[in-house]
Amino acid sequence: NMGVALQDQGKLDEAIEAFKKAISLNPDYIDAYYNMGNTLKAQYKFDDAIEAYKKVISFNPYHSETYNNMGRALKDIGKLDEAISAFNKVLTIEPSNADAYYNIGSTFKVQGKLDEVIDAYKQAISLNPNHALAYNNMGNAFKDQGKFDEAIGAYKKAISLNPHYADGYYNMGNALKAQGKPDEAIEAYKKAISLDPNHALAHNNLGNTL
Numbered sequence: 001n002m003g004v005a006l007q008d009q010g011k012l013d014e015a016i017e018a019f020k021k022a023i024s025l026n027p028d029y030i031d032a033y034y035n036m037g038n039t040l041k042a043q044y045k046f047d048d049a050i051e052a053y054k055k056v057i058s059f060n061p062y063h064s065e066t067y068n069n070m071g072r073a074l075k076d077i078g079k080l081d082e083a084i085s086a087f088n089k090v091l092t093i094e095p096s097n098a099d100a101y102y103n104i105g106s107t108f109k110v111q112g113k114l115d116e117v118i119d120a121y122k123q124a125i126s127l128n129p130n131h132a133l134a135y136n137n138m139g140n141a142f143k144d145q146g147k148f149d150e151a152i153g154a155y156k157k158a159i160s161l162n163p164h165y166a167d168g169y170y171n172m173g174n175a176l177k178a179q180g181k182p183d184e185a186i187e188a189y190k191k192a193i194s195l196d197p198n199h200a201l202a203h204n205n206l207g208n209t210l
Contacts, residue, residue: 003032007039015039030059034066037073046073064093068100075107083107098128105137117141132161136168143175151175166196173205182209 003018019036022029037052053070056063071086084107090100105120121138124131139154155172159165173188189206192199 003035003039007035007042012039012043028059030056030063033059034063037066038069041069041073041076044076046077049073062093064090064097064100067093068097068103071100071103071107075103075110080107080111096127098124098131098134101127102131102134102137105134105141109137109141114141114145130161132158132165132168135161136165136171139168139171139175143171143178148175148179152179164195166192166199166202169195170199170202170205173202173209177205177209185209 003015003022006012006015006018016036016039019032019039022032023036026032033052033055037049037056040046040049040052050070050073053066053073056066057070060066067086067089071083071090074080074083074086084104087100087104087107090097094100101120101124105117105124108114108116108120118138118141121134121141124134125138128134135154135158139151139158142148142151142154152172152175155168155175158168159172162168169188169192173185173192176182176188177185186206186209189202189209192202193206196202
């Protein structure tokens with residue numbers, strides 16, 4: 001519809017007006033509320049997005065992607081327990097939803113619950129073995145626990161899944177540096193920079209390691 005076309009063109013204000021018009025013509029139009037929520041979230045209007053998502057759920061309490069997106073919006077405004085509840089709701093509807101476990105892990109990370117972070121990412125990976133971001137973020141949690149071998153193993157897996165993943169090399173460099181392996185860390189930072197020449201953190205840490 002017109003709203004989605006405008007959204008795809010980056011004309012977000014116009015897209016929202018189109019969705020509102022659709023809703024005025026058909027107050028039960030679930031897709032219009034859902035798409036409006038996504039557009040509002042893209043504009044960082046998280047409270048308004050959450051209200052749109054709640055409207056979708058009032059019509060269809062089994063719309064799992066709405067719970068997932070609402071959880072992300074709740075996380076972005078710091079309502080972390082509510083976010084986890086939303087992600088868990090996804091899993092009651094769709095137990096094999098890897099992204100829900102990934103989002104739970106990311107939310108636990110903000111709360112500093114590293115064991116729960118790792119468990120959630122492991123669940124995501126068991127459902128989607130090609131989830132490079134889950135491996136990378138699990139590596140970060142291992143690194144924060146001082147488990148550098150496990151961290152490096154996770155980063156290597158992320159890189160094997162996505163060889164162009166500059167952050168994976170950067171994070172591996174940090175773990176190698178923390179292990180007292182500066183030469184290997186330097187090579188990892190250089191690889192990150194070759195993939196992303198504007199990776200400021202990699203440039204900084206390379207300079208500090210040389």
